[in-house]
Amino acid sequence: xxxxxxxxxxxxxxxxxxxxxxxxxxxxxxxxxxxxxxxxxxxxxxxxxxxxxxxxxxxxxxxxxxxxxxxxxxxxxxxxxxxxxxxxxxxxxxxxxxxxxxxxxxxxxxxxxxxxxxxxxxxxxxxxxxxxxxxxxxxxxxxxxxxxxxxxxxxxxxxxxxxxxxxxxxxxxxxxxxxxxxxxxxxxxxxxxxxxxxxxxxxxxxxxxxxxxxxxxxxxxxxxxxxxxxxxxxxxxxxxxxxxxxxxxxxxxxxxxxxxxxxxxxxxxxxxxxxxxxxxxxxxxxxxxxxxxxxxxxxxxxxxxxxxxxxxxxxxxxxxxxxxxxxxxxxxxxxxxxxxxxxxxxxxxxxxxxxxxxxxxxxxxxxxxxxxxxxxxxxxxxxxxxxxxxxxxxxxxxxxxxxxxxxxxxxxxxxxxxxxxxxxxxxxxxxxxxxxxxxxxxxxxxxxxxxxxxxxxxxxxxxxxxxxxxxxxxxxxxxxxxxxxxxxxxxxxxxxxxxxxxxxxxxxxxxxxxxxxxxxxxxxxxxxxxxxxxxxxxxxxxxxxxxxxxxxxxxxxxxxxxxxxx
Amino acid sequence: xxxxxxxxxxxxxxxxxxxxxxxxxxxxxxxxxxxxxxxxxxxxxxxxx
Numbered sequence: 162x163x164x165x166x167x168x169x170x171x172x173x174x175x176x177x178x179x180x181x182x183x184x185x186x187x188x189x190x191x192x193x194x195x196x197x198x199x200x201x202x203x204x205x206x207x208x209x210x211x212x213x214x215x216x217x218x219x220x221x222x223x224x225x226x227x228x229x230x231x232x233x234x235x236x237x238x239x240x241x242x243x244x245x246x247x248x249x250x251x252x253x254x255x256x257x258x259x260x261x262x263x264x265x266x267x268x269x270x271x272x273x274x275x276x277x278x279x280x281x282x283x284x285x286x287x288x289x290x291x292x293x294x295x296x297x298x299x300x301x302x303x304x305x306x307x308x309x310x311x312x313x314x315x316x317x318x319x320x321x322x323x324x325x326x327x328x329x330x331x332x333x334x335x336x337x338x339x340x341x342x343x344x345x346x347x348x349x350x351x352x353x354x355x356x357x358x359x360x361x362x363x364x365x366x367x368x369x370x371x372x373x374x375x376x377x378x379x380x381x382x383x384x385x386x387x388x389x390x391x392x393x394x395x396x397x398x399x400x401x402x403x404x405x406x407x408x409x410x411x412x413x414x415x416x417x418x419x420x421x422x423x424x425x426x427x428x429x430x431x432x433x434x435x436x437x438x439x440x441x442x443x444x445x446x447x448x449x450x451x452x453x454x455x456x457x458x459x460x461x462x463x464x465x466x467x468x469x470x471x472x473x474x475x476x477x478x479x480x481x482x483x484x485x486x487x488x489x490x491x492x493x494x495x496x497x498x499x500x501x502x503x504x505x506x507x508x509x510x511x512x513x514x515x516x517x518x519x520x521x522x523x524x525x526x527x528x529x530x531x532x533x534x535x536x537x538x539x540x541x542x543x544x545x546x547x548x549x550x551x552x553x554x555x556x557x558x559x560x561x562x563x564x565x566x567x568x569x570x571x572x573x574x575x576x577x578x579x580x581x582x583x584x585x586x587x588x589x590x591x592x593x594x595x596x597x598x599x600x601x602x603x604x605x606x607x608x609x610x611x612x613x614x615x616x617x618x619x620x621x622x623x624x625x626x627x628x629x630x631x632x633x634x635x636x637x638x639x640x641x642x643x644x645x646x647x648x649x650x651x652x653x654x655x656x657x658x659x660x661x662x663x664x665x666x667x668x669x670x671x672x673x674x675x676x677x678x679x680x681x682x683x684x685x686x687x688x689x690x691x692x693x694x695x696x697x698x699x700x701x702x703x704x705x706x707x708x709x710x711x712x713x714x715x716x717x718x719x720x721x722x723x724x725x726x727x
Numbered sequence: 728x729x730x731x732x733x734x735x736x737x738x739x740x741x742x743x744x745x746x747x748x749x750x751x752x753x754x755x756x757x758x759x760x761x762x763x764x765x766x767x768x769x770x771x772x773x774x775x776x
Contacts, residue, residue: 249750250750433753
């Protein structure tokens, strides 16, 4: 990192702290701390909703995924605009008018205390783990870029985030999210521009699309009917729809955001903002991965992107074989580069084009098997090569990005991580204090007491997430790990809320046992079938709705409140 | 099931005469996105069979 990189990086931290400090003076009382006194405009809330979902994992994992598999991951995001409409029509009016602090609080008014407590507990369990993973991702990046160890990085990021979150509450969180989201927009634009700028002078923008097209990297939709295939239009529209509805409709880290809006209109507009801009943003993030794929046709990529694991295998008994693979990789890459340049100049209808195309296919196959063998060597030497895809973008940043821009990109990755972490911490804290502490232990304490409890629980959850982050390295692909954990509970949580909104005769007994049945169904399906994890939410939701409705019908318990009175 | 009613339901939202118009626009936008991505998939496939 040069002086300018450090300057940009420090400027980012100073900006975050200044915004948080300014906002902290406004968080008076529990409503101020958790809901910013319900006074925020749709623009700030909308950007915060977007920033909460876009974590550092989005930048590191998704770009790496696009480098390997192309644009297909976009299909998971396609139903999000429809989800936002359903939230505006069904979820937001109930939540907003009920004047609640947490989504689960609504379930006690509609059903009973045990349903509220169980759903809130499930949220706490799954998101506390996710908060740890969110912190681990930038620690991975900095361990590569700056040579810091992961523990130090986690400590630096956690301390700053915990401080501004526990002092400033949701107001500080949302306004720092706005700053962080604007930085992410700038980061995406700069990354695409720099990637294009670094290409050889004879390669134009049309060639980038052309080369990506030859390797089918722009393939964005897949209409095949294969339930075991994770990324198809159907798994995206069906599984992605339920995943997004569960996340935006039942996860306190998102619900809390739109409860801070100054009116129902502003609350809805914040989601409509995301309906229009979320998919394009994700599209451009994935484009970075495809641009990297094209870029590495002209610059030789490392055989293993994680330098620490490359060093590990070099110093192991497999070092000799790894060195031979590296030599062959260099030869093949040079040959493929030449063939690619010839292909770009060839007439697509001519024989020369077909010849170069076949040649490139041959090189690609051999390069792919070299990389596969290298990963095996890393594993034999004691590394975890399965995560190498997460190092693709960071590895590019270290080597090719100009002075100043590197600092910006590191700040963007930090911003992405911190904007998700701060939201998780306020959500975890609100669920703990409102759904458990105030509900069961101190129902009649003073405002000041609850504010202290809110700050303390934010601090404690931050420390817990930090502990989880230290073990996150044992997980596989980061992006899938986060979604996979959520998938076991999310569908069932969504089922309970839909039961509350849509089934008028549903009662607490039905909701509670329906929730248990939903989770058991997801567990059974994940063990007994090979369908994609994206469908787990559908299974959980349907199981809760069916079992919950049936038990409600045949049980003697009356519904606490039907939807009319809420 | 009866949905909660509010005067905000029928208010004008910027360019849109009501919320329903805005929702329909979002649905149309989603269809357009899928169509656009389908076109990108088909038109950018330069692979040789």
